[in-house]
Amino acid sequence: MRVEYINPFVEAAYNVLKEVLNTEVHRGELYLKSTSMPVLGVAAIVGLAGDVEGRVLFDMTRQTAIQVASTMLAGMEMEPISDLNDMGKASITELANMITGQAVTKLHNLGFKFDLTPPALFTGENMEVTDADVEALIVPMELPQGKLEINVAIRERA
């Protein structure tokens, strides 16, 4: 997978997380996975289709998701959540929306044309994701709330 596809997502995630959570964000070492891999517990997935195709996952543990959602809600003077309720899920979904929105603008400016699906949220234990014929690049983002992995599997349309 070409790095030019992943950079916009990394930059967008960095900017949005910093702004929305009002915190320092540290980018971890990028790594590559080519087979099935475990999902941490809460994963927002956005599909891409057009000049490039594939999917982006925003992956974190349930605990991290609760913390991240609570921080977002605190910005609206709302009580923190202790379980991933509907408002918590809506918060994580919106976060994925904001990051992909920004990343897509960058990719469109680079000349790639494609559409996005609305984010879907998966939650559960012992989940795996398998991408046929596409390598997944993973960029971990370290936050005070925990680790958020951006997992990008995109290829040019054949």
Added chain:
Amino acid sequence: MKTKQDFPNINERTAQGLSPEGTPYRVLVVDDSMFVTKQISQILTSEGFDVVGTAANGQEGLEKYKELFPNVDLVTMDITMPTMDGVTALEKIREFDGNACVVMISALGKQDLVKKSLMAGAKNYIVKPLDRKKVLERILMSLKQ
């Protein structure tokens, strides 16, 4: 008690959500994300606006607008929504009420749809992520146009 007269406060300012007549501006929030709905409502009510209704898609938004009319001053309208998108809802609301004041809420990457909305009569637009300053500025600007 004449507290205000006895102790004039130089920091005193009126809430931004009040019209020149001193009544709150009435807002309808249309968005499919309960997070964004809550976020916009919180920003507006804290400035004295009155959020008179919310709707989770364009169809619902159009129906709510007709129900509330003429007791509604402004609509915030998400662009990407199920059932009926925000641009279609904007067009239908403007068909019903040519003076409707609608502000579009958009994720980045939807410039074409934002342009289309402005051509269709949207007063302004706000790009997510939303922050307090941006939301209030754009909404007040639209109300004063």
